[in-house]
Every structure is written in C-alpha cells, then in structure tokens.
Amino acid sequence: MIEFVDTHTHLFEPEFHDDRDSVLRHAVDAGVRTLCLPCINEESVDRILGMCDRKPGICYGMLGLHPTELPADYSAALDRMHERLLADDRFIAIGEVGLDFYWDDTRKVEQLDAFRRQIEWAVETGLPLAIHSRNAFEELYATMESYRSKGLTGVFHCFSGTLDEARKLLSFEGFCLGIGGVVTYKKSSLPELLRCIPIERVVLETDSPYLAPVPHRGQRNESAYILHVAEKLAMVYGVDVGRIAEVTTKNAYRLFPKLNK
Numbered sequence: 001m002i003e004f005v006d007t008h009t010h011l012f013e014p015e016f017h018d019d020r021d022s023v024l025r026h027a028v029d030a031g032v033r034t035l036c037l038p039c040i041n042e043e044s045v046d047r048i049l050g051m052c053d054r055k056p057g058i059c060y061g062m063l064g065l066h067p068t069e070l071p072a073d074y075s076a077a078l079d080r081m082h083e084r085l086l087a088d089d090r091f092i093a094i095g096e097v098g099l100d101f102y103w104d105d106t107r108k109v110e111q112l113d114a115f116r117r118q119i120e121w122a123v124e125t126g127l128p129l130a131i132h133s134r135n136a137f138e139e140l141y142a143t144m145e146s147y148r149s150k151g152l153t154g155v156f157h158c159f160s161g162t163l164d165e166a167r168k169l170l171s172f173e174g175f176c177l178g179i180g181g182v183v184t185y186k187k188s189s190l191p192e193l194l195r196c197i198p199i200e201r202v203v204l205e206t207d208s209p210y211l212a213p214v215p216h217r218g219q220r221n222e223s224a225y226i227l228h229v230a231e232k233l234a235m236v237y238g239v240d241v242g243r244i245a246e247v248t249t250k251n252a253y254r255l256f257p258k259l260n261k
Contacts, residue, residue: 002245004230005034005252005259006223008096008130008157008178008205011059012037012047015209015220024055027223031245034252034259035059035223038096038130038157040066042077045084052090060259062095062130064118067111068103074110078117085121092258094122095130096157099143102135112143119147122154128174128255129154137165144172153255158182158207163193170201176251178205181213181221184232191236199237203255204229204248 006027016023027035037048039062048061063085071077085091097118099111122129131154133140144152153174159166160182169175179202183190194202204226206212212221213228230244237244253259 002031004032007036007203009208009223030224032223038062041069060092062093063091064095064097067100093128098132099136100134123150176203180205181211184213199247203252
C-alpha cells in the first residue's frame with residue numbers, strides 16, 4: 001500500500017474551519033497516513049495540539065514562531081513557547097522557524113535573534129527543525145554555519161532556490177529539502193534541479209492551504225494533493241509513484257523520529 005507523509009500542512013488554520021474532517025478523510029483515502037502540523041505563532045499551539053488529540057497517530061504537532069509572525073514583544077512570546085516545549089513531549093519538531101525578508105526586511109535583527117534562539121531549542125531538545133527561508137539565503141546559511149557542529153537535523157521547507165543553494169544547504173547532513181506543489185508549475189526550475197539531488201534527501205509536503213499543485217493551482221491546497229507532487233517527482237526521477245512514496249516516507253520517519261512512536 002502506498003503511504004505518504006505530508007511533512008508540512010497547516011490543516012489547523014481557519015481556511016479548513018468548515019470541512020476539516022472531510023479534508024482529513026480525503027488525505028487518508030489518498031494514502032496520506034501522517035500529517036505534520038507546523039506552528040506559526042502562540043495562538044496556533046492549542047489548535048495544533050487539539051488536532052493531535054483528536055487524530056492521534058495521524059496528526060503530529062511542531063512548535064515554533066514563524067519569522068513573519070513576530071509580535072512586538074517577541075522575546076516574551078518565545079519564553080512562553082519555550083516553556084510549553086519543555087513541558088509537553090508531544091511536539092515532534094521546532095517549526096516553522098527561519099527568516100523571511102520578502103514582505104518586510106525592517107526587522108532583520110529581530111528575525112535573526114528569534115531564529116537563533118529557536119535553533120538553540122533544537123540543540124537543547126534534539127528535535128529537528130522545520131526551516132522557512134524567503135529572500136534570506138545568505139543570512140540563513142551564515143546562521144546555520146555557526147551551528148554546523150551541533151548535529152542539527154530537519155527540513156528546509158518549500159525549497160525553491162538554485163542548485164548551488166541546494167547543495168550548500170544539503171551540506172548539513174541531517175537535512176532534507178521539502179518539496180511541494182511548486183515542482184508542478186510550468187515555469188518551475190525545480191524538476192531540472194532535483195535531477196541532481198538524490199531522492200534520499202527529499203521529503204514531500206503540501207504547505208496546505210497554500211501552493212496547490214497543478215491541476216489545482218490557484219485553489220485551496222489539501223494534503224490529498226500530495227499525490228500530484230509525487231507523480232511529478234516520479235517523472236523527474238524516472239521511477240514509479242510507489243517508489244517515491246516509499247523513499248520519501250522513509251526519509252520523513254528518519255528526520256522526525258517521534259513519528260515512529
């Protein structure tokens with residue numbers, strides 16, 4: 001039986017308020033047996049854990065503060081989130097964290113500080129990182145470089161950079177690239193790039209409700225649509241969809257050890 005892991009879905013968000021259970025059923029029917037829910041702010045935490053409680057063994061939560069979600073008093077928010085992280089062993093990863101200078105580059109100092117502090121959580125707990133990066137590769141890489149000896153693991157979520165950037169990021173041996181719907185877009189350079197990247201360094205994700213793959217581009221994304229991502233990767237790597245599911249699922253369980261529990 002084909003089994004997928006959606007390593008990044010925001011199924012707890014308001015976009016799914018009216019049909020969350022049916023969306024989850026569609027995902028399971030499509031072979032998505034595991035859904036990883038990245039946190040974006042303090043308000044997300046209880047919604048994520050609520051889903052994990054309602055769907056144990058299917059939904060797994062992360063904890064982190066997204067770079068575009070930093071409140072004015074982000075330091076206090078991080079302190080409170082850190083306390084929750086240490087008090088609750090259900091979290092499978094630190095995420096979604098990172099840097100985003102696309103919409104607003106006026107808070108670079110704050111974003112870098114928050115990112116470093118959350119990397120320290122990963123060092124402290126041994127949990128993997130789910131890392132967001134947009135218009136911030138040089139700063140991201142420099143920050144990661146300073147932790148190279150710390151044995152960090154995780155996913156560079158929604159990767160859409162160059163081959164050189166991919167190779168630099170994958171020089172961190174404990175990481176994979178998260179590949180989602182963008183790989184199916186007509187003008188995407190990802191298919192050509194991925195031919196140079198071993199499938200053993202790739203995990204699947206949807207980032208739903210965002211970035212729906214073809215043929216659903218422009219619509220609300222769902223975890224069930226991960227099949228379209230897998231089909232595209234099967235074409236890229238010249239294998240069948242079952243092989244893509246097998247390897248990427250194995251990769252996900254390696255990166256997120258708590259999924260096995």
